[in-house]
Amino acid sequence: MINYNEKRYKNIIGKNVERYRLKNSYTQENLADIVGCKQQTINSIEKGRIKRSKYLPYIASALGVNIADLDPDLNKDQNKRAFELTHSNNHKENINSDINTVNIHDVINEHKSTSNYLKKINSDIPIFATIKELDNYFLITNTPVEYIPRPHLVNLEKDAFGIIIGNHAMYPLFRVGDVIVIHPRKTVKEHDVCIFIGYENGLMIYTIGELIHEDALSWTVRQYKLYCNFSLPKTVWKKCNAIIIKIFR
Numbered sequence: 050m051i052n053y054n055e056k057r058y059k060n061i062i063g064k065n066v067e068r069y070r071l072k073n074s075y076t077q078e079n080l081a082d083i084v085g086c087k088q089q090t091i092n093s094i095e096k097g098r099i100k101r102s103k104y105l106p107y108i109a110s111a112l113g114v115n116i117a118d119l120d121p122d123l124n125k126d127q128n129k130r131a132f133e134l135t136h137s138n139n140h141k142e143n144i145n146s147d148i149n150t151v152n153i154h155d156v157i158n159e160h161k162s163t164s165n166y167l168k169k170i171n172s173d174i175p176i177f178a179t180i181k182e183l184d185n186y187f188l189i190t191n192t193p194v195e196y197i198p199r200p201h202l203v204n205l206e207k208d209a210f211g212i213i214i215g216n217h218a219m220y221p222l223f224r225v226g227d228v229i230v231i232h233p234r235k236t237v238k239e240h241d242v243c244i245f246i247g248y249e250n251g252l253m254i255y256t257i258g259e260l261i262h263e264d265a266l267s268w269t270v271r272q273y274k275l276y277c278n279f280s281l282p283k284t285v286w287k288k289c290n291a292i293i294i295k296i297f298r
Contacts, residue, residue: 060097062105065119067095069112079225083111083217083274111220148222148229148242149202150295156198174199176228179215185272185279186247186256187215200230200294208233211296212244212255218272219257223295229257230294237291239263245270247286256281260289 070080070091077091084091084107093099094108102108109116175193189212203209214227222242223229231244239260245268247254258270261278268281268289 062120063095063097066091066108066112069114069118070095073112073224074226075112079217080108080111083220084108148295149293150297151200153197153228153296153298156200156296173197174203174209174211174230176211176213178213182216183254185218186254188252189255197228197296200296202293203230203232206232206234214257217274220274222273223257224297226298228296228298229292230296232291232293233288235291235293237289242292243289244292245281245286246288246290247281249285256286257292263289 077088081088081091173196176195177189178194181188211228211230214223258272262269271278
């Protein structure tokens with residue numbers, strides 16, 4: 050039989066997980082997908098049915114908090130070991146961090162101080178949304194779902210555009226809801242994070258990853274969620290464009 054204190058302890062962990070999950074605008078399904086467990090596991094933790102899940106360090110990492118923020122009973126040494134385990138398993142030390150990260154409010158404020166001349170020649174950039182996930186690639190809307198002020202890094206690139214991230218393939222670099230800005234004419238090099246554009250059955254298809262290697266026949270790409278490499282044949286995947294900005298809201 051569970052005594053009152055143990056039940057209260059489990060409820061504290063569950064409430065903390067739920068609170069930080071909602072703060073990140075994740076559903077239970079979103080969080081389970083990032084962590085690599087079932088939605089029912091997240092639900093059981095939040096309902097207090099599981100005392101201390103093996104997934105707790107990974108949940109903390111996905112939510113951007115320390116494990117002690119979820120489980121106040123853990124001491125600093127346990128917290129440090131859990132942090133090191135999570136970061137080692139997610140290979141975060143190898144994740145590309147050259148993307149410029151800005152808040153949407155900073156983009157708006159920057160635009161206000163832009164000269165009237167630049168505002169006239171540089172219109173807002175179009176933002177497209179992900180509409181369908183298919184294996185390692187996705188489709189986007191035919192027309193923009195919104196426009197945002199043009200960041201200064203693409204002031205002179207009239208064909209720059211943005212896409213709202215709709216999957217976890219490049220987590221933790223990109224989260225669902227982030228906006229990535231693509232520079233179609235920037236020269237790409239190995240280990241740049243890029244968007245790859247292909248054509249299949251009359252459709253334009255997209256995938257995102259770190260460019261590991263390029264040869265005459267294919268691109269070798271790495272995605273961070275599962276930390277796996279795969280090959281994109283150039284017969285299908287015609288373009289590789291640089292992602293230079295991540296905008297979060």
